[in-house]
Amino acid sequence: MTTSRRKLLAALTATTLWPFTAFAQKLPQKEVLVFYYGWYGTKARTGQNIHWLNPDPARQHIADSPDYPVGGPYDSLDPAVIARQMVQIKAAGITGLIVSWWGQTDRTNDQLRLMLDAAGAQGLKVTAYIEQVSSAGGVAADTLYLHQKYMRHPAWLRRDNKPVIMYFDRLMQTIGLDGWHEAHKLIEKDAPDAMRFIGTANTLKEIAARKSSFDGLHIYSQQFEGAEFRLIPALWRARYYREWVRAQQGARVTTATILPGYDDRRLPDRKGKRPVIEREDGESFRRLWKAAIKAKPDWILIVSFNEWHEASQIEPSTAFGTRELDTCREMSAQFLK
Template sequence: MSCLPRRISWRNLLVAVCIVILIIALFSLSSWKGKIGSEFDFPQNRKHPVEPATQEADQSEGNGIVEGNPDSEEKLVYDPSTWPSANYDVHVFYYAWYGNPTHDRQWFHWNHRYLSHWDKQTDLRHPKGRHKPPDDVGANFYPQLGAYSSKDPEVLDRHMYEIRKARIGVVAVSWYPPSTADDEGEPPDRLIPAILDAADKYDVKVCFHMEPFANRNAETIRDAIMHIINKYGDHNAFYRKKRGEKQLPFFYMYDSYTVKDNEWMKLLSRLESLTVRDTQYDGIFVGLAVESQHPEQIYNAGFDGVYTYFASDTFVFGSKPSNWRKISSFCKTRDMMFIPSVGPGYIDTEVRPWNSQNTKSRENGAYYKKNFKMALMTLPDIISITSFNEWHEGTQIEAAVPHARGYGTEKYMDYGGVGQASMYMELTRTLIESWSKTKYT
């Protein structure tokens, strides 16, 4: 009898020791997992955006992606057999100059500086310095995708999907020659292969909106044209349009009036030694009409067409729809293309705080519809849209959401609330479809 209690005691002791070891192991595992989460800081899953209510805590470490409406959870499925065709006579100006620390190691363009006014007394009355993303960006609206990077393949894919869904056929990409860029960004040429691939997935075409790079003259512009055609001309998404009997590359030449006419003539006249006409580098070249004399200068320089770009309809001669019929008539009698540019509105006071006089209210879509209708009345060859994502000037049709600036109580403008994030993409599709019915019946 005296030995039985001892055997039971040792057995109980062994069980108790095992339980203690198990408890210690579980506690250690929990602590180790917590240590991983805090010290190694696994990146958030950016594929599925977070809700606005939880966004503030995450913005300092990411790009500030915001959930604007249920469409942002939509699976991007493109079926060309069931989707209505794209309209390749509708072009949208596209900017691939945005960057964030996640993809670019630093901010580009979202942290745009406040531009100075040329009058010192006026300039003193306005803010200086730079914006501080991701909550404070250089724009009056806030993108549904947050302060994104143009390098992000998911962003590019989403953009091309939305563009194609709106039945836009061509994106006109803002472009500088290799190793050059605007003052706020990185050289965009390095992103062209990714843009072409993303566009091709959705049967969208890509043309080039050549920016006013330094030292533009006949030789440097010819070199730029040669680079684009040699490097990208064989890609399936590279846009060509029929002109006469040829399918030719298409180029918008921004601020073309800053280059002397005789320099353009060296390129665009068949009699000049540097001409691209009737060579493998020939194309359709479209000049920008800002002032009333520009259409004639563009014609004399040898261009194939005229576009107007600006979305503020009282800004300059070319941007006023009341002048479009006159410009169109001038072009048609000279076998030139006329390409009016329409936009949903204009506001750039987060980069040009002194420029409120050129602000154009969106009027809940009425401004966009009115100017699109004015463009249709000119019987245009092509309609261009300013813009898909020029956020600094508030001309974007890309989805925007309500959002706080991150300081004080100031909030961004929006399209009418969370449910209206994609309003202007949807309106664009409606306007394109109305043109297509008129144009082809």
């Protein structure tokens, strides 16, 4: 074969394969992301117990949590604690963390600085979860602050090579879709096409209304769906995740949320009948994992690593040990293959 014919064949092959290569590059990388809380403090390190109400190590009891962490209450600004947690998360097959963030002057901002380096050392990715919202201008200011301060870090979660930022549903509850559009315009003015934005939707109707305004959507407060009585739970799980992921089609990324259990009845501000999801010896979590995988989302989101108040944690506890982390390791391997 002459040199000119080889070049012609190579050019034709590249032209033929180009659409498929380009399509493959646009496919979102699968992720298993866990919601993480860095708001805990202890008297020994911080001078007061923060988010640990009346801890009693002798009885292994915390007044506002049904469960008790292995090793007892810890301080989220302790580098040794963070390093231990990152090792546990990595070993469980989880690929990244959605880190609860409550503002530029909050201790969760100090914690985020430590998280990025510790997570990066384990090959994990991190994004911030903006939870505190007062106005459209405030959302824009906080988002731009995070972009300028942290999003260049190599451990920051990215999609289309753009850093990802996520918002709790308080965004929609406080400023609504119009307020988000205003905030988005302010963000784009200073940082055009610099980020990918993941918002919240709690129903199929909300997905339809919000999908065009975000790069992706997710549900956090899934306990209300999960705690309802179902005549045939297996059929509900399959339909729920199938419809949820299908409704997101067309977004840059699709998500499915799972949780191991839920019980917030010890929180003093939660009144009336509350949703409770029993763990059923770990089977509840495993069933949700299987249904979510079958629905084929791009990302599976786990609520949560360490939300001890609501008993949704997978962090090791005296009641459950490493059971949920072991389940994550098994099921993540199936999802990510």
